[in-house]
Amino acid sequence: MNENAPEGVAVDDARSREILGLGWGGVAHFADLLAQEGELRGLIGPRELPKLWTRHVLNSAAVAQFLPETGSLADVGSGAGLPGVVLALMRPDLEVHLVEPMQRRVEWLREVGEELDLDNVTVHQVRAEELHGRLLVDAVTARAVAALDRLAQFCMPLVAPGGRLLAQKGQRAEEEVAKADRVLHKLGVVEVTVHAVDMLGDGDVTRVVEARKR
Numbered sequence: 476m477n478e479n480a481p482e483g484v485a486v487d488d489a490r491s492r493e494i495l496g497l498g499w500g501g502v503a504h505f506a507d508l509l510a511q512e513g514e515l516r517g518l519i520g521p522r523e524l525p526k527l528w529t530r531h532v533l534n535s536a537a538v539a540q541f542l543p544e545t546g547s548l549a550d551v552g553s554g555a556g557l558p559g560v561v562l563a564l565m566r567p568d569l570e571v572h573l574v575e576p577m578q579r580r581v582e583w584l585r586e587v588g589e590e591l592d593l594d595n596v597t598v599h600q601v602r603a604e605e606l607h608g609r610l611l612v613d614a615v616t617a618r619a620v621a622a623l624d625r626l627a628q629f630c631m632p633l634v635a636p637g638g639r640l641l642a643q644k645g646q647r648a649e650e651e652v653a654k655a656d657r658v659l660h661k662l663g664v665v666e667v668t669v670h671a672v673d674m675l676g677d678g679d680v681t682r683v684v685e686a687r688k689r
């Protein structure tokens with residue numbers, strides 16, 4: 476337990492409730508666990524704590540509206556569980572795979588899965604490449620993992636035909652898409668859309684690159 480971490484980091488306001496829907500309670504619990512232990516366990520930096528709820532937890536929900544209506548999801552490079560744990564709590568109907576190679580992050584993800592009773596979640600301690608030919612899902616999410624051209628190379632082989640990669644990106648999303656154009660085409664991507672999502676209505680826009688596979 477980190478004595479300096481704030482307790483009750485979740486904000487119970489109308490916007491958070493609207494964004495997280497029925498997942499609010501579980502996500503609030505997750506955020507509190509992360510606030511208590513995240514820094515101590517090297518999962519988040521100390522400067523991230525004050526913005527944990529808005530810039531990390533709620534921000535992770537930006538991809539939720541682009542998820543399939545049913546099926547499976549792999550969150551590649553889950554780290555502390557962003558966005559994978561948040562999405563698993565928002566969408567208990569989806570089968571969620573958290574893909575993360577680092578031991579201490581995997582231990583954290585497994586503990587969180589137990590604490591939050593996430594029975595729709597499987598944690599894989601591997602690099603995404605190691606799952607090629609072994610796992611196929613309807614959607615892959617990735618937040619702050621790699622530049623799009625490289626990310627697509629290890630994520631697209633996990634995407635089933637007709638499925639999509641949903642990559643959370645910053646302001647340079649369009650540039651990354653232009654740079655990755657040939658790679659995406661080679662990997663069977665037939666359509667790329669960059670969605671601008673203003674989660675909090677404060678002008679701070681998150682870009683979600685949606686790359687749909689043939």
Ligand SMILES: C[S@@+](CC[C@H](N)C(=O)[O-])C[C@H]1O[C@@H](n2cnc3c(N)ncnc32)[C@H](O)[C@@H]1O
Nearest residue numbers: 551552553554557575576577602603618619620
């Ligand atoms: C900067 S962290 C971001 C973590 C989290 N997605 C977030 O938004 O806070 C990047 C994570 O991607 C993981 N990673 C990097 N390359 C990967 C790969 N090829 N397959 C799976 N995970 C990978 C790293 O271990 C690390 O935990």
